[in-house]
Amino acid sequence: MICELKYEIKKLLDSQQGLEVDKKGKEYIIQGLYKYSLDYNGCIIQGKREIKLVVQDDFPNSIPKLYISNYPEHIEHIYADGNVCLATTGEMIYFLNENPSLISFINRFVNSFIYTLDWFDKYKTYPFGDRKHGYRGSIDYYLNDLKLTESQYKKMVWMILNDKYRGHTLCICKSGKKLRNCHGKYILPIIKNDLYKREFLHEAYNILIKDGKNVQRKSTK
Ligand SMILES: [Zn+2]
Ligand SMILES: [Zn+2]
Incomplete structure (x- = not known):
């Protein structure tokens, strides 16, 4: 898996010039400006946002963690240290077991959270319904x-x-x-x-x- 993970990280960095990767022990720390253009039901949002994604080298056996430093006040699903609760643990495990790919994980969970973030910035509501925190x-x-x-x-x-x-x-x-x-x-x-x-x-x-x-x-x- 490590080989595929490295390949996927390289692919990600090739398409995201603003991101850099740093290996610290067992962790790949991918951070910088993440550029996105996301379409949900024809409603497109695009922009750039500072993110940090921490991926263990035993991926997909462990769940990547997303950190966001700049976020609107009162948004749910972000802890004090910037760690985002992307989805239910059971949901992410099921997804990773079916799709053991970092890029797929980003498309499914990171992108939908970033969409939520932008939407919340503009409208102070949640685009995918009110997933409750905790x-x-x-x-x-x-x-x-x-x-x-x-x-x-x-x-x-x-x-x-x-x-x-x-x-x-x-x-x-x-x-x-x-x-x-x-x-x-x-x-x-x-x-x-x-x-x-x-x-x-x-x-x-x-x-x-x-x-x-x-x-x-x-x-x-
Ligand atoms: Zn939450
Ligand atoms: Zn059953």
């Missing part, structure tokens, strides 16, 4: 996108915490299908990867004690 936003992904109930989500957490995945048993969502033909595709990538598992359980801890909003995401170094 545990409320996180649990919404599992309830709305994965169509689980709260107690089914807890079963998912329990299964991941205790390594109790059995593909041939009935799915937690009561669809009547086997786990492997149903929600297994969301659960298995997390169980199989210790780093994903740690991130997922950290998020689950925040969701279940319901104070994600006030808890800083711990660095996973």
